[in-house]
Amino acid sequence: DVKVTQSSRYLVKRTGEKVFLECVQDMDHENMFWYRQDPGLGLRLIYFSYDVKMKEKGDIPEGYSVSREKKERFSLILESASTNQTSMYLCASSFPGQVDEKLFFGSGTQLSVL
C-alpha cells in the first residue's frame, strides 16, 4: 500500500525556535508538496518540488523554506517559528507530468507554536 509518512502527528514549539517537519514517501514520486490547513481557509500551498534539490514557491512561502536532498524526503523548515504558524501541515506527493493523477497525502502534523 502506498504511503506518505509525516514524522510527527503533534508538535509543540516555542516562538523563535527552528522547526523541521519531515515527510517521506515510498512511491518513487518526483512531485512533493507542503500545504497548511486552517479552519475556513482550506488548504494553501506553501512549497512544492518536482525533483531532488529543486523547489518552487507556492502561494504562501513567507516564513518557510524547504529541503529536498533525496527523492523520497521533503522537509519543511520554519526558520523562526511564530504563533501565526500554528496550523495543520499536510505533505503530499504525486507522479510528474500527470496532474490528472491523484495526490497522496500524509496524515498531517498539527503544529502549535506557543
Place this chain on the structure above:
Amino acid sequence: AQSVTQLDSQVPVFEEAPVELRCNYSSSVSVYLFWYVQYPNQGLQLLLKYLSGSTLVKGINGFEAEFNKSQTSFHLRKPSVHISDTAEYFCAVSALNRDDKIIFGKGTRLHILP
C-alpha cells in the same frame, strides 16, 4: 490562474437524506477537477475526478459529481448519506498544462444528523 469557491462552509443533513455540496471554479484554460474527502484525524483522499468525457463522474462511497462547463460548476452529490460520511470535503482544480499544482477550495464540513 485558477480558483475554487465552495459556497457552504458547513452542511447539516439528516441520515439517509440526499446531499449536494457546491463547488464553482474559475479558470482561463481547461481544467481537471477533483473532490477530496478528509475524515476526522486523517489526511485527504481522492473521492473522484473529472478529466474529460462524460460530465457525470462516479466516485467511491456512492458519491458522484457533475461537471457543468457553462456554469463552471462541479457539485458533489449523494442520494442517501450515512453517518460514516461525516467529514470535510474539498473541491480542487488543476490546469491542463505542465504545472502540476492543484488548487483547493476552503472545504465544506458535512454534518450527518441522526
